[in-house]
Amino acid sequence: MSEALHYHFDVDGASFANAGKASVETKKLLRQLGVPPEIIRRISVAMYEGEINMVIHAHGGDADVYITPETILITLKDVGPGIRNVEEAMKEGFSTAPENIRALGFGAGMGLPNMKRYSDDMHIDTRVGVGTTIELWYHLT
Amino acid sequence: MKISEVARILNANVMTGEDKLDMEIHSACGSDMMSDVLAYVKDQGVLLTGLMNVQVIRTLLMMDMNCVVFIRGKVPPQGIVEFAEENGVVVLQTALPMFESCGRLYAAGLGKAEEGAEGINGEYGADDE
Ligand SMILES: Nc1ncnc2c1ncn2[C@@H]1O[C@H](COP(=O)(O)OP(=O)(O)OP(=O)(O)O)[C@@H](O)[C@H]1O
Ligand SMILES: [Mg+2]
Numbered sequence: 001m002s003e004a005l006h007y008h009f010d011v012d013g014a015s016f017a018n019a020g021k022a023s024v025e026t027k028k029l030l031r032q033l034g035v036p037p038e039i040i041r042r043i044s045v046a047m048y049e050g051e052i053n054m055v056i057h058a059h060g061g062d063a064d065v066y067i068t069p070e071t072i073l074i075t076l077k078d079v080g081p082g083i084r085n086v087e088e089a090m091k092e093g094f095s096t097a098p099e100n101i102r103a104l105g106f107g108a109g110m111g112l113p114n115m116k117r118y119s120d121d122m123h124i125d126t127r128v129g130v131g132t133t134i135e136l137w138y139h140l141t
Numbered sequence: 142m143k144i145s146e147v148a149r150i151l152n153a154n155v156m157t158g159e160d161k162l163d164m165e166i167h168s169a170c171g172s173d174m175m176s177d178v179l180a181y182v183k184d185q186g187v188l189l190t191g192l193m194n195v196q197v198i199r200t201l202l203m204m205d206m207n208c209v210v211f212i213r214g215k216v217p218p219q220g221i222v223e224f225a226e227e228n229g230v231v232v233l234q235t236a237l238p239m240f241e242s243c244g245r246l247y248a249a250g251l252g253k254a255e256e257g258a259e260g261i262n263g264e265y266g267a268d269d270e
Contacts, residue, residue: 020199027202037205044203045179052175052196102174105192110176117180 004066004073005033011051011076013060016104022063023048026074033067039138042118043072046136049111050076056101057081058132072138079131086124090116142166142251144208144231147187150245151235153210156222158231164207168252171212171243175200187251189242193217198225207231212239 007029009022027044035043047063054061058080066073083089090112097107116122121137145162147169148155155162171189172178178188178200187208190197193215201209207230211217214236225232235242246252 017195020196020203024199024202041203041205048199048203049176049179104194105173105175105190105196108174108176110174110180114176114180 004068006067007065009063009065011054011060011063011078013055013058013078013080016055019052019055020048023051026063026065029065030067030072035072035140039072039140043074043136043138046115046118046122047074047076049114050074050134050136052106053111054078054080056097056104056106061131070139070141072140074136075133076136077131077133082128082130082132083124083126084128086126142246142249144187144233146249147208147210147246147251148233150249151210151233151237151242153233153235156217156232156234157226158208158229161207161229161231164231166208166251169243169246171239179204187246189239189246191215191239193221195221195224197221198228198230201230202228208233210235210242212237212242 011022012018023044026047027040030040051063054076058078061078064075088094092113093109095107095109101107119136120139123135126132144164144166166187168186169189170178170181170186173190173192175196186206187210188201188206189210189212191212193211197209198221209230210233212235216234217232222232
């Protein structure tokens with residue numbers, strides 16, 4: 001994807017209030033680029049879930065958006081604790097979020113399933129103690 | 142249903158978005174868990190919630206929803222109202238609890254099959270006609 005447009009965002013793991021800013025910015029960018037609204041919405045929801053996860057589970061990280069005429073790729077990379085059992089984490093309702101996170105409106109265990117539902121392809125690369133990288137792929141053609 | 146109608150039915154205060162009360166909405170969702178909203182909400186909806194932080198507004202923006210109702214008489218902090226205003230989101234505030242708020246709107250016809258709103262992947266469309 002050498003000819004791709006590339007946008008980078010630092011996701012601040014220390015600030016719950018700022019979580020989601022990269023997704024809001026990305027949504028604006030995609031609008032300016034004339035990406036169809038239905039695709040923008042799917043990207044926004046999936047990226048937002050991933051961004052929130054990076055903040056509440058993994059001390060933040062990097063969000064990158066790569067755009068070509070054919071595909072959009074979102075990568076969410078953190079050096080957090082990693083996901084011990086991906087299959088379990090992908091189940092609707094599975095969450096390790098503590099009560100203080102639930103009080104903030106997250107921890108329903110719906111984020112990863114939503115990311116899967118609202119992407120064309122999703123890849124999770126995770127190692128306990130090393131970190132997690134998630135790729136969200138969208139095919140425009 | 143117009144947003145002004147939602148406000149009337151819920152006896153709600155309009156905290157911001159006076160100029161958008163004529164906007165039509167076709168569905169509603171009540172939840173305090175944002176990922177539930179992100180999973181299930183239909184197009185052009187209103188969110189009823191007891192949760193009160195900036196992520197409520199970001200969740201609406203991600204979903205292209207344009208109205209939030211804060212329930213149980215909680216008054217949103219000015220920062221949240223301002224953030225909503227900057228992004229064109231209507232903020233309503235009602236003293237009613239969640240169950241009654243949803244019940245009133247549903248009884249008035251919001252979100253019923255004939256409105257024909259579909260889920261974001263089209264899988265939550267009317268199927269009981
Ligand atoms: N980036 C990550 N790093 C480490 N663990 C993660 C990460 N993302 C998700 N997890 C783990 O996977 C679980 C399920 O994630 P998911 O997003 O589906 O639910 P949640 O974040 O707990 O709740 P919700 O997304 O509904 O607010 C989390 O509770 C957490 O244990
Ligand atoms: Mg999550």
